[in-house]
Amino acid sequence: MAHEHAHNVPVAYARRFAIGIGLNVLFVIAEVAFGLMANSSALLADAGHNISDIMGLAFAWAASWMATIKPKGKYTYGLRKTTILVSILNALLLFGAVALIAWDAVEKLKNPQPVAGNSVMIVAGFGIVINTITAMLFYKGQKTDLNIKGAFLHMAADAAVSLGVVIAGLFIQLTGRMWIDPAVSFLIILVILWSTWRLFAESLNLALDAVPKHINIEKVRDYLLHKEGVTSIHDLHIWAMSTTQVALTVHLVMPKGASDAFITRLQQELSDTFSIGHTTFQIESKDLQAGNCNGGCPPYA
Numbered sequence: 001m002a003h004e005h006a007h008n009v010p011v012a013y014a015r016r017f018a019i020g021i022g023l024n025v026l027f028v029i030a031e032v033a034f035g036l037m038a039n040s041s042a043l044l045a046d047a048g049h050n051i052s053d054i055m056g057l058a059f060a061w062a063a064s065w066m067a068t069i070k071p072k073g074k075y076t077y078g079l080r081k082t083t084i085l086v087s088i089l090n091a092l093l094l095f096g097a098v099a100l101i102a103w104d105a106v107e108k109l110k111n112p113q114p115v116a117g118n119s120v121m122i123v124a125g126f127g128i129v130i131n132t133i134t135a136m137l138f139y140k141g142q143k144t145d146l147n148i149k150g151a152f153l154h155m156a157a158d159a160a161v162s163l164g165v166v167i168a169g170l171f172i173q174l175t176g177r178m179w180i181d182p183a184v185s186f187l188i189i190l191v192i193l194w195s196t197w198r199l200f201a202e203s204l205n206l207a208l209d210a211v212p213k214h215i216n217i218e219k220v221r222d223y224l225l226h227k228e229g230v231t232s233i234h235d236l237h238i239w240a241m242s243t244t245q246v247a248l249t250v251h252l253v254m255p256k257g258a259s260d261a262f263i264t265r266l267q268q269e270l271s272d273t274f275s276i277g278h279t280t281f282q283i284e285s286k287d288l289q290a291g292n293c294n295g296g297c298p299p300y301a
Helices: 014-038 041-066 082-110 118-137 146-175 180-207 217-225 260-274 288-293
Strands: 002-005 232-240 246-253 278-284
Touching: 014 041, 014 118, 014 146, 041 082, 041 118, 041 146, 082 146, 082 180, 118 146, 146 180, 217 232, 217 246, 217 260, 260 278
Parallel strands: 246 278
Antiparallel strands: 002 278, 232 246
């Protein structure tokens, strides 16, 4: 049996997480201060909501760090899967934020109230800047890492909310129509739900050891079957060890056996072609599964 352990340590985002958390802590302090001075419950409520952003960033940072811890004791894969669990947690936090926004919007439809003064819009404007800067810190990494994507979506969603507050405030001042504020909130909800549901579904699939969406298992199967010396394969499994690392195990039926050079080359090819960095092969001179299944075994379990 041959093994390869390619430890692709996640991109170091420690400084970016620290900057993002620092900016948001300062913003929450400013919101509380302005909220108390302006007697604005809206600003105080938003400050409370922004604390969830700080928590989301802290969770993602912790998971990113835990993914680098080497396997030890009963955790033979290390703690890499915490990045997947935190992706689910960040999605749930976003769903919670959507519920609060929806509740507030419905209340405003039932009981229209004037939007708070210019100070609220000014602070919301700062919110756009802070949240956009923080989101952009994770823009590149979110394309390949669901944990980073959760942090990115959390901050992008808040930038959208802040933008909605400013836009709604301006239009209400121009038209005097109070329903604009909750209407903008519902539009923001739709945008957040669309992106958050994708994050949640993909994270849940990885938690259940589904094949990562960027890998076509049939293509991998065909690729292995067409390697010289391979007559058949079975027990092909592909799953995510973390939000950035993929593992594969498979039984290769090779009547003439396999050399170390063949195994090494196959590991490199799977890494280069399919981004599968952790592979385990069992080489069989005959199909052991076929002998035990009376013809009833699937091509891979």
